[in-house]
Each structure stands twice: as structure tokens, then as C-alpha cells.
Amino acid sequence: MPTVQFIQFPSDHTFGTRAGKPTPKAMVADNDYALxxxxxxxxxxxxxxxxxxxxxxxxxxxGPDHIDAHRTLALAISPYTQTGKVDSTFYSTVSMVRTIGLCAGIGPLTRFDDHATPLSASFTDKPVHRAYSVIRPTYPMNSLNAPRTLPQPPGGK
Incomplete structure (x- = not known):
């Protein structure tokens, strides 16, 4: 397996309520299931x-989309991830770049990732090697948005 891989799941955005397209909940369920x-x-x-x-x-x-523009989620998934602990350290996307570099033995790419706080507090030196078994979402991932209908004028014409 390569040391570093970047994976993007294509259903991480939604089409909103565009007719005939998957519902936002279906796309989120599909993306979560892929992860x-x-x-x-x-x-x-x-x-x-x-x-x-x-x-x-x-x-x-x-800017704002389906995620607040001032924050986003970050997940660290590993046998070495801390559990049962809240990590209130301020991290940024560059913190992830720094962490990837440290894990892969790659030096900093710029002074920005050189000075970024790595996700060190998220990990422990006592791994738990238990495997994860995926759970299929209960929301139907093939749900489509209904066709849009124009409002009818009074009297039905």
C-alpha cells in the first residue's frame, strides 16, 4: 500500500432540491457509507x-455551503486514536498536512505546515486494533427529489 493516499468521495455535495436528483439526505448517507x-x-x-x-x-x-464557513469537521481514525477524551486543541487544515508529513516521514512543505500544530493530542501510544464493521444507512440512498410544480393561479387556470 502507498504511504500516503488522498481519496475524495464524489457524493460529498448535494444538488439541493433539484428535481430528479438524489435528495440531500440520500447523498449524505451515500457519502457516509462510502467512508x-x-x-x-x-x-x-x-x-x-x-x-x-x-x-x-x-x-x-x-465560504459557506452545507458546512459553517468558520469551522469544519475533522476525523482521525486509527488504532492509535484517543477515545473517551475531549481534545480542545485548535487545529486547522494545515494541521492535517503537518500530521500527514510527520506520519509519512516527509519534511514540511512550507513554513505554514512547519509551524502548524500537529494532531498529536488526538493519538495515544496504546493502540486498540479492533476492526470497524460498516453499518449500512437506513435512509434509502436512491431517494430522488420530486419534480417541481409551478403554483397554480386561483381558479385552476
């Missing part, structure tokens, strides 16, 4: 013991 399947596959593989999967949304950099 769950990735974690399931990796955590059941020989590579799990040396793996960290870092996850973030892609819209934190360009």
Missing part, C-alpha cells in the same frame, strides 16, 4: 496496525 466502507476495508486488512485515516470536508476554504 464507513473504506474504514471497514482498511481496519480488516494487514495495514490497519500502521494506518491513520484523516477526514475533513472540502468546503472549509471557500
Amino acid at each position: 464507513g466502507r473504506l474504514v471497514d476495508a482498511v481496519s480488516h486488512s494487514q495495514f490497519w496496525k500502521d494506518t491513520v485515516i484523516l477526514v475533513t470536508e472540502d468546503e472549509a476554504q471557500d
